[in-house]
Amino acid sequence: MTVPIPIEQILVQTVNGIVSGMILALVASGLTLIFGIMDVVNFAHGELVMLGAFVGATTLASTGSFWLAFVTAVLVLAVFGAALQASTLRPLLGRDPLTTILATFGISLVLQKYALWQWGPSARKIQEPITGQFHLFYLEYPWYRVATAIFAAAIIGALWLFLRRGKYGIWIRAATQDRIMASAMGIPVPLVHTMVFAIGSGMAAASGVLFGPLGGVTQTMGFDFTLRAFIVVVVGGMGNLGGSILASIFVSLLEAYASLVVSPAQAVIASFVALILTLLFRPTGLFVPTPK
Amino acid sequence: MLALENVHTYYGKSHILHDVSIEVGRGEVVGLLGRNGVGKSTTLKTIMGLVRPAEGRVVFEGKDLAGLAPHKVAHVGIAYVPEDRRIFRLLSVLDNLRTGLERPGLSAERRQALLEKVYTSFPVLRERRNQAGGTLSGGEQQMLAIARAMMLEPKIILLDEPTEGLMPRMVGQIREIIAILHREGVAILLVEQNVRLTLEVSSRVYIMEKGQVRHHAPAAALRGNRAVIHQYLGV
């Protein structure tokens, strides 16, 4: 028995998919940058999102300002990420990739339980800074969601510009393409690595805070983000920034549409299937021009 | 100005360089000849800090470069143009050049001046400045690699086989570029298989075999010495 799905539902889910996709894109771009430049698959990336959300929630609770909470979370996590990379990951440079994935796995465990210890088992709330809804087909759709998508897009746009123009952008792009030659050109590669990890952590924190009003802040939210971000990075092409952004939207749309047919808990399988199909047929990434 | 003293370098367990000692004076063009695989590239990599010597020293302007990371070696005044050019394929020509320009203490005017100078010497780079490095021809990539090194305003450039894979008429261009650099007082350590070019541009030449320096003479002396050339280079 097929139930025809009204077009309005599909359109609403499209909007939802794009909103989640943009938040995921923030997470995935950080992960992709990190992988591209230092071959590190950061298993703890989702935990950085989670910590950002908690720092944001705490700051919001004490200051009442969403924007202050946002900025604080981003800065705190950027610094934390830099410290983490410099202390734990830098010594592992050059070892096989399995070692870094294991090490970041260990770190994710510690961070997850640390959050539990620091903030207790109960969830936190982040109230959206923009309340109010508008009429979208049959729904009252929150403005906040639309604002989030636009804001996330702005951050990614800023990242893009940063990479294309400035001095550090050149450093990062050169060191990503050829670490050795970049070093021979006087680019301080170890510093660039730390810088990129800091940027990735900051972006993860940003998405955590933005996601807060949508999904709540819990100590276990990290794993889901890590899993989805991994899927997106592979589907988009490892190390390919544009690809991971497109893939984030693609995968989120898939899940959004799937949840029209199955329960949201099961809709997540849509992204798993996307990953498996990509690995089977286009392993270099769905959005990579042509596999060389 | 630059000296390797009794350097031994290993790749893992392979003993590549045996007791290598080489000197390059300020503004000199010094050649390093030898067949494939004798360790010429490894010598350059050791200077650049890309490979650590197990024994011996690399001294530049009186300072021991021991353990310096490659980017610090670049700051000290040594630039490297590797064997396969290794230009940043996905960066534009301009961005490739900028990798050498984004360093502290370089004013915007100075940067522009350096760019202008290089565009004048290599007009094709100006033409292609917004094109991705990977789209350039072999010869153009070689020019870009050298121009990029010049952006560092180095005191010495380590040139690894610049004529490799280039068409014969481009060899003349390389000769000109070396002459320009020499005029500006930049020293060059030239690793090459092209014997004729090396003897033309260098003041002194080292010849390596199996990781050791076997012969060292002024280029003038070697120009007529067919026997030695034949012995070590089979030419």
Add this chain to the structure above:
Amino acid sequence: MTRDAGYWIGFAVVLALLTAAPLVLPEFWRRFATEILIWGLLAMSSDILIGYTGMVSFGHSAFFGLGMYGAAAALLGVRPPSLWLAIVSGLVGAGVVAVFVAYFSTRLRDIYFSITTLVFSQIFYVVIFTWTEVTGGENGLSFRQPPFSIPGVVSTAFTPVTLHWFVLGVVALSYLVLRRVTQSPFGKVLQAIRENEARTRAIGYPIERYKIVAVMLSGLFAGLAGVLYAIQNKFAAPDFVFFAVSGEVVIFNVMGGMGTLVGPVAGAAFFLLLREGLSRFFTEYYLIPVGIIFTLMVMFVPQGLLGFLRRRLNP
């Protein structure tokens, strides 16, 4: 010859200790000892992939979980509940998963393989969690413990002590089998694949076939561990299919010493004891010190406890 003899003596001593354990330990520690054996088996199965073939699986919980649910299906579906049917059913369940993973193992390398195993186990988790009619969903399934039976000869219910001996027997046997495999030419090829896959392929070995067998072997023994767990605890729950279990298995392997078979068992014991001990002080935060220890070990003692001890004992 003396080294070999020493090894077997050591083995016999450990076996004797483990056999005597349930007779002298209080109830809680008796169960604990049995559980260490089961997790040890799971860790061993994972070592075949991580330690010997060089493929890190983050999805062993899928094999374990399906072994558990496979056994549950037999114990609930067939009356009277049969031990051997449960074992077979569990192995079949795990085997099916293993076939899928084996297929992917031949096409994906390194990180891609690891991520895929992770995703696979999550797929199974979601399916099991949400397919409430069949799997009991969140609450899982509970069933009766089957008796130990040899058809036509004997059928007696397990006591905690005899169950422990049964588990010990199965695990010890599995250990001997796996040890034989890793020391055989086949095992040597696996290790060659771990050292340098390209070179091993260039020499002429059909890598894909070896990987498939390795995955099947690993999956089946992991499933067996799941069956034992189901029998001991009389329930099957989706928690055991969740990633956390896979993560713990990896911890056992790294901490104990990859590529040694015994190491991961020791790693499992060490971890479980640490958890037991530390949770007295840290309650549920025991994973913070354990996680730190794990990360430090990955960085500085990658050969694990066993490798570390080995180096100390054989200078």
